[in-house]
Amino acid sequence: MKCVIEDVPELHSLLGESVAKVLISIALCHLNKEVAKVALRAAFTAIMAASEDEIKAVLYQIIFRLLNERQERTLSKKEQLVLRLAEQYPGDVGVLSAFFLNYVRLSPGEALYLDANEPHAYIAGECVECMATSDNVVRAGLTTKYRDTQTLCAMLSYKQGRPQVLSGVxxxxxxxxxxxxxxxFEVDASIVPTGHSLSLPANCGPSVLLVxxxxxxxxxxxxxNKHVTEVKRGDTYFIPAGIKLDIVSDSGGNPxxxxLHLYRAGVNSDIFST
Known part of the structure; x- marks a missing residue:
C-alpha cells in the first residue's frame, strides 16, 4: 500500500492525508495486523463510499497521467490493468479498487482459493469456479448487478499478502x-485424450461432474449394475456417493x-480421513 500511496497521488483527495500517512506507516513501522486492518478498512471504505463525481474526477486525473506517462515509460502491469478496466467500466469505483488488490495471472492448470470475505474480481479468460454454500454474494464494483458497498466494506477481512496458487496434485x-x-470442497480436473479412458474411484461423498x-x-x-450415458460439452451430473465412474473420451466425429475436459467437485476428502 505504501507504493500505491506514493505512486498514485490522485488517491490522496479521497483518502485524506491522515489515512494516507497511516497506510505508509504500515510498511515503514510494521504495525501489528489488527492496526493494519483498521487502516486498510478506513482507506478502502473511503474509496468505495466516495461520490460518483469524486470517483470520476480522480479516475480522469489518473487516466490522463498514465496515458501521458505511457509515451515515456512502460507502465506497470497494475497500471495497464487500470487503463483496461477504465475503458471497460468508465467512471466505475471498481477501477480504483484494483490498486488495493493483488493482480494475479493464472496459467492453464493453475488455480487459487479465496477465503470467505475476500474481495475478488474475475477480469478475463476462461475458468472453472467452485464456491462453498453461501447465503450471500456482495458486489460493489465492476458490475451491472446490484451493489451493496456498505455491507461489502464491513464484511471484508482486510488481510494482506499474496494468494496461494495451486498447481494440482x-x-x-x-x-x-x-x-x-x-x-x-475439492476439485478434480481431468483431461482425457481422445481414444483413451479414465477410471474414477467411488467417492465417500456426493459430487458434481461438469463436462x-x-x-x-x-x-x-x-x-x-452399470448405467451408460453419452456426455458432451456443457453437461453436468450429480454423482451419488459410492458410484465408480469409467469414462471413455471420443471425438464425436469432430476431428x-x-x-475430454472434466471437472468434478465434491466434499474435501480430508474430512473422511479424520
Whole structure:
C-alpha cells in the first residue's frame, strides 16, 4: 500500500492525508495486523463510499497521467490493468479498487482459493469456479448487478499478502486434484485424450461432474449394475456417493476435438480421513 500511496497521488483527495500517512506507516513501522486492518478498512471504505463525481474526477486525473506517462515509460502491469478496466467500466469505483488488490495471472492448470470475505474480481479468460454454500454474494464494483458497498466494506477481512496458487496434485491418470485448506470442497480436473479412458474411484461423498470440453461415454458403476450415458460439452451430473465412474473420451466425429475436459467437485476428502 505504501507504493500505491506514493505512486498514485490522485488517491490522496479521497483518502485524506491522515489515512494516507497511516497506510505508509504500515510498511515503514510494521504495525501489528489488527492496526493494519483498521487502516486498510478506513482507506478502502473511503474509496468505495466516495461520490460518483469524486470517483470520476480522480479516475480522469489518473487516466490522463498514465496515458501521458505511457509515451515515456512502460507502465506497470497494475497500471495497464487500470487503463483496461477504465475503458471497460468508465467512471466505475471498481477501477480504483484494483490498486488495493493483488493482480494475479493464472496459467492453464493453475488455480487459487479465496477465503470467505475476500474481495475478488474475475477480469478475463476462461475458468472453472467452485464456491462453498453461501447465503450471500456482495458486489460493489465492476458490475451491472446490484451493489451493496456498505455491507461489502464491513464484511471484508482486510488481510494482506499474496494468494496461494495451486498447481494440482496428480491423483489418477489424466487427473489432478485441487484441495483448498478447508472442508467444504475439492476439485478434480481431468483431461482425457481422445481414444483413451479414465477410471474414477467411488467417492465417500456426493459430487458434481461438469463436462467443459469434448465428448465421450460415461459408465456409472454401482455393484453389478452399470448405467451408460453419452456426455458432451456443457453437461453436468450429480454423482451419488459410492458410484465408480469409467469414462471413455471420443471425438464425436469432430476431428478438432482432441480431449475430454472434466471437472468434478465434491466434499474435501480430508474430512473422511479424520
Amino acid at each position: 496428480p491423483v489418477y491418470p489424466y487427473t489432478k486434484r485441487y484441495s483448498p485448506p478447508f472442508e467444504e 467443459l470440453e469434448g465428448c465421450g461415454t460415461m459408465y456409472q458403476v454401482f455393484g453389478s 478438432e476435438v482432441d480431449a
